[in-house]
Amino acid sequence: MKVRKFSKPFKHVLIENFLSKKDAKILLKELKxxxxxxxxSDLFNFKQTQELHFSKNKAILNFYKFFSGREFGKHIxxxxxxxxxxxxxxxxxxxxxxxxxxxHDDRLESRKAAYIYYLIGLNKKDGGDLxxxxxxxxxxxxxxxxxxxxxxxLILFEVSKNSWHAVEEVLASKKRYSFTGWFHR
Amino acid sequence: MINKIYLSEKTxxxxxxxxxxxxxxxxxxxxxxxxxxxxxxxxLRKKFSKKKIPDxxxxxxxxxxxxxxxxxxxPQFLEFLEETFDLKIKKIEFSMRKFQRGDYTLLHxxxxxxxxxxxIFFISDFWDAEFGGNVFYLGKKPLIVQPHGNRLFVIRRNKxxxxxxxxxxxxxxxxxxxxxxxxxxxxxx
Numbered sequence: 001m002k003v004r005k006f007s008k009p010f011k012h013v014l015i016e017n018f019l020s021k022k023d024a025k026i027l028l029k030e031l032k033x034x035x036x037x038x039x040x041s042d043l044f045n046f047k048q049t050q051e052l053h054f055s056k057n058k059a060i061l062n063f064y065k066f067f068s069g070r071e072f073g074k075h076i077x078x079x080x081x082x083x084x085x086x087x088x089x090x091x092x093x094x095x096x097x098x099x100x101x102x103x104h105d106d107r108l109e110s111r112k113a114a115y116i117y118y119l120i121g122l123n124k125k126d127g128g129d130l131x132x133x134x135x136x137x138x139x140x141x142x143x144x145x146x147x148x149x150x151x152x153x154l155i156l157f158e159v160s161k162n163s164w165h166a167v168e169e170v171l172a173s174k175k176r177y178s179f180t181g182w183f184h185r
Numbered sequence: 186m187i188n189k190i191y192l193s194e195k196t197x198x199x200x201x202x203x204x205x206x207x208x209x210x211x212x213x214x215x216x217x218x219x220x221x222x223x224x225x226x227x228x229l230r231k232k233f234s235k236k237k238i239p240d241x242x243x244x245x246x247x248x249x250x251x252x253x254x255x256x257x258x259x260p261q262f263l264e265f266l267e268e269t270f271d272l273k274i275k276k277i278e279f280s281m282r283k284f285q286r287g288d289y290t291l292l293h294x295x296x297x298x299x300x301x302x303x304x305i306f307f308i309s310d311f312w313d314a315e316f317g318g319n320v321f322y323l324g325k326k327p328l329i330v331q332p333h334g335n336r337l338f339v340i341r342r343n344k345x346x347x348x349x350x351x352x353x354x355x356x357x358x359x360x361x362x363x364x365x366x367x368x369x370x371x372x373x374x
Contacts, residue, residue, distance in 0.1 A: 042292045042321070042348040098317070098353040102289060103239040127354075133239060140239040164240070169287075171354050 005079065009134045009144050009164075012157035013079050016150065018117060024152040028119040030059040031092045031177055046099040046167075049092035052179070063179070064090055076183060080158060082112055089181040095128055096175055101167035103133060103140045111159045112185040119177045121151035127171035130155060133164035140164035149176055186261055188217045197268050204269060208341045209328060215306065215337040224256070225334070228308050228362050233283045242290040244349075245283040254279050257306070257366055266368065269339060270302055278367040284318055284332075285360035289351040292323070299342050302368040309334040309361035316356035320363070322347050332361045 002016040019027070034055065036047035049055075052064050066072060068088045077084055087110070106114050122128050130147045133140035138161045146168075147155060157163055159182065170176055190196060191212060204210045216224065233245035247253070256262065257279060267274055305320060312318065312332040320338075322328040324345030330338050349363070 042289070042350065045351070098315075098355060100351055100353070102291060102351065105240075166239075169351075169353055 003079065009132050010158060010160055010162045011080060012132070012155065014147070015154040015156075016152070018152055018154040021152065024119060026059055027063055027179075028177060030057050031119065031179070033057060034060065034092050036092065036094050042102075043104060044099075044101040046101065047094040047096070052090045052092065067179075073183070076113065076156065080113060080156060082158060083185055084112055084183050085110070085185050087184040089184075090179055091181060093178050093180045094175060095167060095170045097170050097173050099167075099176075100169040103164050103166045105140075105161060105163050106159045106165070106182070107161065107163075110184040111182040113156050113158050113183040114163070115154060115156045115179075115181060115183070117154045117179040118149040118151060119179070120149060120175065122149045122170075122172065122174060122176060124148055125171065126174055127169050128174075128176045129168045131166045131168055132157075133166070135162045135164050138162065149178070186216060186220050186256070186259070187265060188214050191215065191265065197265070200269050201271055204339060204341065205271075208343065209322075210269070210339050211330070212337045212339075213333065214335055216335055221308075221335045224253075225308050227252070240291065241293055243288045244290070245285070245288075247281050247283070250279075250281045253281055253364065257364060266304065266339070270341075270368065270370070272302075272368075272370040274368055274370050276369040278369070280365045281362060282365070283360055283362045284349060284352055286352050286354060286356050286358070288318075288349070290347075290349045292346050292348050299346070300344060302339070302341050302370070304337060304339045304366045304368070305330065306338075306364040307332045307334060307336045307361050308364070309336075310359040312359070312361060313355070316352060316359065317350045318352045318356065318361065319350045320347065321350060332363075334361075 004014045006012050034049040039048050052060055055061055073084050128149055131143045132145040134142050134144045200210050231247050233247055235245050237243040263274055309332050318332050320330040322345045324343055
């Protein structure tokens with residue numbers, strides 16, 4: 001596991017090789033069995049599962065328990081220097097060709113940190129990058145950092161008035177599977 | 186200028202009735218073919234400059250669109266709208282925006298839902314539903330208008346909010362120009 005912390009354009013942490021290769025592969029296989037529904041609005045186009053807390057799949061539920069557990073929560077608090085209340089949201093997300101999520105800041109109710117755990121790796125030219133914006137007076141300005149999805153890597157970032165980000169359009173005919181959600185305070 | 190089929194009294198009264206009942210009307214091949222062809226080739230020569238506020242919109246605007254304003258403020262077009270909406274037009278607020286790959290408009294928290302009458306007109310290459318770019322009116326009954334060259338769409342909005350869906354990579358180098366007119370009218374005739 002390789003952990004890197006960054007402070008610009010807003011606080012975020014990148015963890016590569018988050019789980020063992022074997023566990024990551026099992027999770028991908030099991031997540032594909034979940035039902036994905038199309039989510040569509042002015043802001044986005046992608047597919048998503050129900051809240052995985054309600055999943056009947058044992059492997060998915062075990063992952064949910066680990067991710068929402070006190071021990072892992074403590075690690076997140078230490079890594080990011082934030083306080084959490086133990087409540088999390090988790091869903092599976094699927095972006096296929098032409099799917100996207102336009103710039104937004106994620107601020108809603110008690111969300112404190114957002115996360116994306118990638119189960120699929122994409123190449124630079126495949127699109128689907130997570131893009132971070134610099135901001136001016138709390139408004140998004142320019143893209144200053146991009147992460148192209150890397151298999152078995154976890155990205156966490158603090159939700160704030162500056163946490164403007166987007167998922168760029170997927171250009172390749174590939175399926176970008178991930179777990180996404182928020183830690184609350 | 187306007188396609189003859191839309192100028193007969195019979196058609197106009199049918200359009201007016203449909204607009205009254207359904208609150209919107211879609212009219213394809215609105216201008217006659219030659220006129221639309223000239224309009225399109227003039228638009229292609231125009232210089233557009235990019236306007237982008239990432240959390241609100243991304244499109245291009247023509248630097249000078251007076252010539253095109255004249256078409257949509259011409260006596261023939263105004264008379265058509267007045268008869269269709271059954272009102273006297275005081276003023277039209279006019280805009281002309283070009284949408285291409287990666288462009289969009291977003292519903293914005295500060296934007297109020299809109300009442301009132303308006304038209305949109307498309308100057309477009311061949312447009313496929315898969316390209317994105319549909320114009321959504323979200324209200325009691327959501328409406329989706331697909332871009333299509335020489336298409337006029339007129340609507341009486343009732344507290345609806347409008348956005349243009351993200352134009353994805355499938356549209357490649359294709360684009361469309363969206364002419365929009367918001368109609369101010371003092372009272373019914």
